[in-house]
Amino acid sequence: MITLKGKLKKDPDSSKPKPHDPSKRASVRDKLLLREVQELDQTLPATCKANFDDPNSLHEFTLLITPDEGYWCGGHFYFEISVPEEYNMIPPKVKCLTKLWHPNINEEGDVCLSILRQSSIDGLGWAPTRKLKDIVWGLNSLFTDLLNFDDPLNREAAEMYSKDKEAFAHKVKQYLTQYAKR
Numbered sequence: 001m002i003t004l005k006g007k008l009k010k011d012p013d014s015s016k017p018k019p020h021d022p023s024k025r026a027s028v029r030d031k032l033l034l035r036e037v038q039e040l041d042q043t044l045p046a047t048c049k050a051n052f053d054d055p056n057s058l059h060e061f062t063l064l065i066t067p068d069e070g071y072w073c074g075g076h077f078y079f080e081i082s083v084p085e086e087y088n089m090i091p092p093k094v095k096c097l098t099k100l101w102h103p104n105i106n107e108e109g110d111v112c113l114s115i116l117r118q119s120s121i122d123g124l125g126w127a128p129t130r131k132l133k134d135i136v137w138g139l140n141s142l143f144t145d146l147l148n149f150d151d152p153l154n155r156e157a158a159e160m161y162s163k164d165k166e167a168f169a170h171k172v173k174q175y176l177t178q179y180a181k182r
Contacts, residue, residue, distance in 0.1 A: 029087040033058040036132045043133050045140045059083040062097075063136060067143040071172045072100065075180035079111075079139060083132075091116050091126035092135060099179040101171045103152035103161060104142050112153035113138050113146075 026034075037058050040050060049064045063079040078097040084090055094116055096109040104112040115138045117125040138146065152158035161168040 027085060029059060029083060029085055032088055033083060033132075039131070040133050040136065044136060047143075048136055048140055050136070059087075063139065065140055065143060067140075070144050071169055072102070072143045072176065072180070075100070075176045077143070077180060081132075081135070088128045088130070090118060091130070092132070094135065094139065099175060101154070101157050101168075101175040102142070103147060103149050103154050103158040106154045110153060111139070111142075112148070112151070113142065 037050075037052070044050060047066050047068055049066075051062045051064065052058060053062070054060075060080075060082050063081055065077045065079065067073050067075060067077075076098065077100060080095045080097055081092050082094075083092045094111050094113075096105045096111055099107055099109075113135075114124040115126060115130060115134055149158045149161055157168070157171075160171065
């Protein structure tokens with residue numbers, strides 16, 4: 001778990017007062033992320049795991065989703081999440097690093113999820129009140145109950161699902177075997 005205590009660099013001699021250095025002020029994004037990452041750690045779905053390669057760089061991390069039900073059950077899907085400096089006014093950028101057959105994630109890793117849009121037709125797009133945990137829960141739901149076959153990013157996958165669910169399931173399993181196993 002990443003904590004505020006762990007994030008802040010300690011001076012070996014903490015009894016000495018530290019000089020104020022205005023060039024090292026934390027950005028609004030970084031202050032928000034300190035709280036949100038702690039909250040995220042406590043509210044992650046059981047099928048998700050966040051990995052911060054650098055605990056001093058909370059604005060870039062990898063999310064692993066391992067669905068325990070549905071078509072993608074048993075797969076390991078990695079997402080790269082990058083939080084821009086303008087956060088929380090604009091949403092984080094998300095890219096799926098695992099190739100998969102999905103109506104809302106194309107083979108290049110682009111993700112179609114309304115919460116990731118600055119403005120969306122359904123009114124469920126990004127808002128400054130949203131948090132990282134909302135994105136994680138939304139991504140996780142893409143593997144269970146938030147599938148959208150009506151406005152897909154991968155039209156071929158959506159069409160296959162509507163015409164032949166058995167062929168769709170078979171193609172998903174092919175991708176799982178080839179790309180999404182550890």
